[in-house]
Amino acid sequence: MSPLRRAAGILALACSLAGAANGEELYGRPLRGLTAVAPGEVAKNPAKYSGRSVRVEGTLRRGKDGGLWVAQGEGVLGLRTDGFTLPAAVDGAPAAAEGRVSPEGDGAILVASGVEVRR
Numbered sequence: 001m002s003p004l005r006r007a008a009g010i011l012a013l014a015c016s017l018a019g020a021a022n023g024e025e026l027y028g029r030p031l032r033g034l035t036a037v038a039p040g041e042v043a044k045n046p047a048k049y050s051g052r053s054v055r056v057e058g059t060l061r062r063g064k065d066g067g068l069w070v071a072q073g074e075g076v077l078g079l080r081t082d083g084f085t086l087p088a089a090v091d092g093a094p095a096a097a098e099g100r101v102s103p104e105g106d107g108a109i110l111v112a113s114g115v116e117v118r119r
Helices: 003-021 041-042
Strands: 024-028 053-062 069-070 075-081 094-104 106-117
Touching: 041 053, 041 069, 041 075, 041 106, 053 075, 053 106, 075 094
Parallel strands: 075 106
Antiparallel strands: 024 106, 053 069, 053 094, 069 075, 094 106
16 A cells, blocks of 8 residues: 555544544535535525535434435425435434535425534
8 A cells, every 4th residue: 555545544534533533423425615505595596506516504304204304593405315324313413414406396405425413
């Protein structure tokens, strides 16, 4: 293994351990640090955000139908994960999610490539 790859691996491990020490759990791909947009803003303006990569922050909520939502104040946005699952225990946890906004019905949903849950 090259020294550069070894250093990158050590850095990735250190970052994941630091996140775990802070009570953060990462699901999917690492977040890129995009500027957050309110979930309600995305939900109210689906055409503006459709196809764009965004970050939303709020509280994760599971519906009775098993659907997942990110809520912040009165605003909510549907959330679907892309290639990973979130445990049921994340309901009510603060989180940040990044992904692409996809039109759905009359609104939009965030198809998340990564979710960082804070406990």
